[in-house]
Amino acid sequence: MGFLDKLFGKSKKEEASQEAQEEQRPKTKIAIIYYSSTGTNYQLSQWAAEGAKEAGADVKVLKIPELAPQEAIDQNPAWKEHLEATKEVPEVTLEDLEWADGIIFSVPSRFGNVPGQVKQFLDSTGALWFNGKLVNKVVSAMTSASNKHGGQEKTLLSLYTTMFHWGAVIAAPGYSDPVTFEAGGNPYGTSVTVGEDGKMQEDVEKAVKHQAKRTVDVTETINK
Numbered sequence: 001m002g003f004l005d006k007l008f009g010k011s012k013k014e015e016a017s018q019e020a021q022e023e024q025r026p027k028t029k030i031a032i033i034y035y036s037s038t039g040t041n042y043q044l045s046q047w048a049a050e051g052a053k054e055a056g057a058d059v060k061v062l063k064i065p066e067l068a069p070q071e072a073i074d075q076n077p078a079w080k081e082h083l084e085a086t087k088e089v090p091e092v093t094l095e096d097l098e099w100a101d102g103i104i105f106s107v108p109s110r111f112g113n114v115p116g117q118v119k120q121f122l123d124s125t126g127a128l129w130f131n132g133k134l135v136n137k138v139v140s141a142m143t144s145a146s147n148k149h150g151g152q153e154k155t156l157l158s159l160y161t162t163m164f165h166w167g168a169v170i171a172a173p174g175y176s177d178p179v180t181f182e183a184g185g186n187p188y189g190t191s192v193t194v195g196e197d198g199k200m201q202e203d204v205e206k207a208v209k210h211q212a213k214r215t216v217d218v219t220e221t222i223n224k
């Protein structure tokens with residue numbers, strides 16, 4: 001509300017017209033793109049979707065295709081179960097990247113790096129990159145690992161390296177809200193430790209939702 005509005009208030013007509021304008025403004029498009037073997041990064045993505053929707057965005061949750069051989073998946077019941085439970089989630093395409101104004105990634109750590117499935121997908125973005133289609137996309141990322149210091153920060157930096165080459169704008173959470181401290185204090189992106197029982201060791205839901213809202217805010221600022 002501007003100074004004059006504060007002083008004199010707005011007429012009902014002006015308020016209605018402002019509301020109508022806000023309704024007509026296209027929603028910010030956020031793609032939440034994840035890879036997950038055993039469900040952790042899928043859950044982080046669900047929370048991010050809730051946060052981004054609460055912030056008014058049009059949201060798509062998309063999975064990066066599995067590449068592991070079926071024999072490997074069959075040997076791990078949690079992996080098999082998760083893939084079965086999420087078979088209806090659409091697989092991400094290059095058109096989804098073009099559609100999105102902002103992208104939130106969620107990927108598990110593999111020796112401090114992104115999983116091969118994620119790298120394969122990123123390497124398929126060459127033509128979009130070459131044609132400048134990824135410039136100014138706002139990106140933010142989340143991750144998980146089995147150990148508290150198992151490579152979470154390095155995994156995020158490895159992922160962001162590709163985004164620097166895209167010309168994307170990285171919207172890491174930093175310490176923009178105290179929820180980050182409560183979630184373990186990773187300013188590069190929300191990260192979580194997964195116990196042997198497959199459960200998350202820290203409560204990161206609020207931090208994920210904050211990160212998602214911040215991604216929507218930064219995306220809207222960039223696209224003003």
Ligand SMILES: Cc1cc2nc3c(=O)[nH]c(=O)nc-3n(C[C@H](O)[C@H](O)[C@H](O)COP(=O)(O)O)c2cc1C
Pocket residue numbers: 035036037038039040041042108109110111112143144145146147148149150151194
């Ligand atoms: C090949 C491989 C490498 C991994 N490397 C690490 C590692 O270096 N440090 C660590 O703490 N966890 C490591 N993990 C554990 C995964 O990060 C963990 O299972 C994952 O974060 C769970 O996420 P998801 O449930 O979304 O699949 C590794 C797992 C696999 C399969």
